[in-house]
Amino acid sequence: MTFRTLLLTTTSAMVLAGAAGAEDYVIGVMSAQSGYLAPYDGPAYAGFQFCIDKMNANGGLNGTHPVRTIVKDTRSDIAEGVKVVQEMIDDGAQFIVSSADADPTIAAAQITMADGIPTMTFAGTAPVLTQVGDHVFGSYPADNQQAAVLAAYAREQGFAKVYLVKSPDSAYTLGGPEYFGTAFEALGGTIVGTSNYSLNQPDFSAIVTTIKAAEPQPDVIVTWAWEPDFPAFIKALRGAGVATQVMGGDVLDTPTVRGLGDVVDGVMHTSGGFPDEGSAYAGFIAEFTAATGTTPDNNYYVNGCDIAHMIEQAVAAAGTTEPRAVAAAMAGIENGKGVMSDFTFKGTDRMPLREVVVARITGAGDKEFVLRATADPATLPRP
Amino acid sequence: MDVILQQTINAISLGGVYAMLALGLAIVFSIVGLINFAHGDIMTFGGYGIFLSLAFGMAPVPALVVGIAAAVVMALTLERTAFRAMRGADVVTLLITSFAVSEILKVVFQNAISARPVPISLPAGWSGTYQVAGTTIGVVPTVSLVVAFTSLLGLSLVLRRTAIGMAMRAAAEDLEMLKLLGVRANRVVAIAFALSGLLAGIAAVIWTAQRGSVDPMMGFFPVLKAFIATVLGGLGSLGGAVLGGFVIGALEVLTQAFLPDSLSPYRDAIVLALVIAALLWRPDGLLPARSATRS
Numbered sequence: 194m195t196f197r198t199l200l201l202t203t204t205s206a207m208v209l210a211g212a213a214g215a216e217d218y219v220i221g222v223m224s225a226q227s228g229y230l231a232p233y234d235g236p237a238y239a240g241f242q243f244c245i246d247k248m249n250a251n252g253g254l255n256g257t258h259p260v261r262t263i264v265k266d267t268r269s270d271i272a273e274g275v276k277v278v279q280e281m282i283d284d285g286a287q288f289i290v291s292s293a294d295a296d297p298t299i300a301a302a303q304i305t306m307a308d309g310i311p312t313m314t315f316a317g318t319a320p321v322l323t324q325v326g327d328h329v330f331g332s333y334p335a336d337n338q339q340a341a342v343l344a345a346y347a348r349e350q351g352f353a354k355v356y357l358v359k360s361p362d363s364a365y366t367l368g369g370p371e372y373f374g375t376a377f378e379a380l381g382g383t384i385v386g387t388s389n390y391s392l393n394q395p396d397f398s399a400i401v402t403t404i405k406a407a408e409p410q411p412d413v414i415v416t417w418a419w420e421p422d423f424p425a426f427i428k429a430l431r432g433a434g435v436a437t438q439v440m441g442g443d444v445l446d447t448p449t450v451r452g453l454g455d456v457v458d459g460v461m462h463t464s465g466g467f468p469d470e471g472s473a474y475a476g477f478i479a480e481f482t483a484a485t486g487t488t489p490d491n492n493y494y495v496n497g498c499d500i501a502h503m504i505e506q507a508v509a510a511a512g513t514t515e516p517r518a519v520a521a522a523m524a525g526i527e528n529g530k531g532v533m534s535d536f537t538f539k540g541t542d543r544m545p546l547r548e549v550v551v552a553r554i555t556g557a558g559d560k561e562f563v564l565r566a567t568a569d570p571a572t573l574p575r576p
Numbered sequence: 577m578d579v580i581l582q583q584t585i586n587a588i589s590l591g592g593v594y595a596m597l598a599l600g601l602a603i604v605f606s607i608v609g610l611i612n613f614a615h616g617d618i619m620t621f622g623g624y625g626i627f628l629s630l631a632f633g634m635a636p637v638p639a640l641v642v643g644i645a646a647a648v649v650m651a652l653t654l655e656r657t658a659f660r661a662m663r664g665a666d667v668v669t670l671l672i673t674s675f676a677v678s679e680i681l682k683v684v685f686q687n688a689i690s691a692r693p694v695p696i697s698l699p700a701g702w703s704g705t706y707q708v709a710g711t712t713i714g715v716v717p718t719v720s721l722v723v724a725f726t727s728l729l730g731l732s733l734v735l736r737r738t739a740i741g742m743a744m745r746a747a748a749e750d751l752e753m754l755k756l757l758g759v760r761a762n763r764v765v766a767i768a769f770a771l772s773g774l775l776a777g778i779a780a781v782i783w784t785a786q787r788g789s790v791d792p793m794m795g796f797f798p799v800l801k802a803f804i805a806t807v808l809g810g811l812g813s814l815g816g817a818v819l820g821g822f823v824i825g826a827l828e829v830l831t832q833a834f835l836p837d838s839l840s841p842y843r844d845a846i847v848l849a850l851v852i853a854a855l856l857w858r859p860d861g862l863l864p865a866r867s868a869t870r871s
Contacts, residue, residue, distance in 0.1 A: 226691075227682075227683065227686050227691060228691075229793075231686065231691035231692070232690075232691050232692030232693075235691060361841045387837060388837075388840075389837065389840040389841060389843075390832075391843065391844060393793070393797045395590065395593075395797055395798050395801065395828070396586070396589075396590045396786070396828065396829070398586035398589065398590070398714075398717060398829070399583060399586050399828075399829045399830075399832035399833040400832060402579060402582045402583055402586060402833065403579075403833060405579075405582070406578070406579045420692065420693040420789060420791065421693045421787060421789045421791050421794065424693065424695065424787055424788035424789040425786065425787035425788065425789075427788070428716070428785075428786055428787060428788040429714075429786065432705070432714040432715065432716045432717070432786075433705060433714045434705035434714070447692070448695075449692060449693045449694060449695050449789055450695075451695075452694075452695030452697060453695050453697055453788050453789070454695075454697035454698075456788065
């Protein structure tokens with residue numbers, strides 16, 4: 194009798210636990226805790242989990258689907274990333290949030306393709322990343338959107354000759370300047386020279402000397418170089434006495450770059466958002482700071498939060514958590530509501546159309562708002 | 577002409593940093609047979625020393641001195657805690673030990689300080705320029721060049737004209753014989769590590785002045801190049817390490833400057849192919865040590 198009662202009780206508990214588990218929406222998160230992606234994945238994951246926790250406190254996505262996250266470290270290693278994605282799928286992941294770069298996202302998307310599991314990058318901005326399949330999504334304004342807005346601004350300011358500094362080692366560092374060049378030429382500007390560098394290149398003096406010797410001289414230099422390459426480049430450039438205007442991608446929107454002092458005074462870059470006083474973004478920063486004691490100092494935090502909102506709205510639109518239906522619903526979102534900015538996937542190649550901010554760095558280490566604009570999809574440079 | 581002069585300065589400046597790092601590797605290798613891949617992390621530690629000193633409000637020059645001192649202390653600490661216990665082990669064991677130490681230090685930097693680069697803002701005047709015969713030359717590359725040559729000259733004097741320098745050279749020839757002669761081998765090895773840390777610290781100063789930031793991986797790539805330089809120069813040869821450093825620096829700058837755009841993605845491959853060709857020609861390196869160790 195005792196054994197039968199125990200068996201019945203255990204079986205009931207297992208059934209109930211299984212039923213409760215079935216309602217969970219399982220999201221797998223690739224988050225590099227070390228290596229070159231850690232500075233981006235870390236904040237993005239913090240913002241994402243913060244907003245997921247808030248949703249879970251209210252019953253989960255749309256108040257009906259509690260979210261269970263599986264978070265695995267990739268060490269910024271693509272092979273490790275592929276392995277952890279497979280593990281997360283084996284553990285029941287219905288949605289994958291991938292690292293903040295195109296290359297690991299593309300690798301992850303190859304694994305998720307068979308089951309059509311929607312895969313969204315934390316902050317990868319290379320438009321090529323969505324070309325793997327219909328289940329792959331960007332979350333941040335794509336490089337071609339950023340480049341188009343920045344090129345239009347550069348032309349408005351009267352810049353006519355650009356020198357591009359790019360690296361073929363990543364889709365981001367190669368694509369950004371090339372999209373800028375395409376948009377800039379379409380607006381009547383001219384590319385007067387290009388230089389290639391390697392990621393983590395020890396020295397930029399040779400490139401700077403080449404720029405100094407360029408004929409005609411550029412009136413603006415554009416690079417999508419990230420840390421630590423951009424600090425090395427700008428130090429070498431200013432150290433050689435070249436005062437030409439420098440513009441770059443959203444990756445320059447970091448406290449490290451702003452902390453470089455006089456050498457970055459006047460450098461302009463794109464960004465995904467700007468926390469205007471009284472905005473939802475400013476509210477997010479205040480709320481996050483109060484809850485965690487950490488003040489978000491870059492856009493990856495808020496974009497991580499927006500990914501939670503994108504998933505919530507896609508699940509609501511799909512009316513189900515079935516992966517292919519969620520992916521299809523995500524692709525149809527128009528004017529979705531975000532904290533950093535609103536987003537539209539409908540009519541895009543699944544890189545969301547979002548506002549792009551142009552900002553200027555001051556020598557005092559501040560960031561000044563310059564403009565906010567949305568690229569025209571009809572004139573976007575194609576991947 | 578201006579461009580060639582400027583690129584020559586760039587090549588010597590970069591080569592000077594590689595030479596200092598390669599010499600730091602070579603000093604230790606010549607005495608204890610250790611290829612110390614944690615040498616790059618000693619350099620990184622020096623960079624963080626500068627960053628923290630500036631963050632705590634120290635003036636730039638004392639901060640740079642603290643950075644150099646930090647690298648020396650770290651080198652001595654590693655010698656005492658990790659490498660002394662492994663002395664006499666085979667080359668592979670020592671190599672794996674140095675990789676392990678390097679990985680531990682990187683993880684400590686990432687978790688204790690930051691995974692992302694931290695800025696080092698030095699006075700604007702330090703990034704200025706001056707004119708020579710119509711050519712604009714940067715202050716930082718010039719200082720790098722002067723510091724590199726002064727350091728190499730100073731080290732050369734220490735090794736050739738002082739008792740401890742002679743002891744170090746003797747240890748490089750035969751450490752056991754040195755012990756038999758009553759010289760305190762531990763002290764000689766520790767001083768070799770201290771000198772190697774000093775060179776890493778000076779390299780950290782030049783590197784951070786040129787690059788403006790420190791990150792956990794800062795030392796990895798230059799030390800990889802420095803290792804190639806020591807192999808090219810001849811493993812265990814101090815002069816060869818210096819020569820190898822300058823050759824690698826020159827090859828990197830010249831291929832960056834003069835390769836056509838279509839070939840520039842192959843720059844590193846071309847540099848390494850040239851190194852391999854040189855080693856096929858001279859397998860013991862360009863200036864092999866007397867008891868040469870084949871690359």
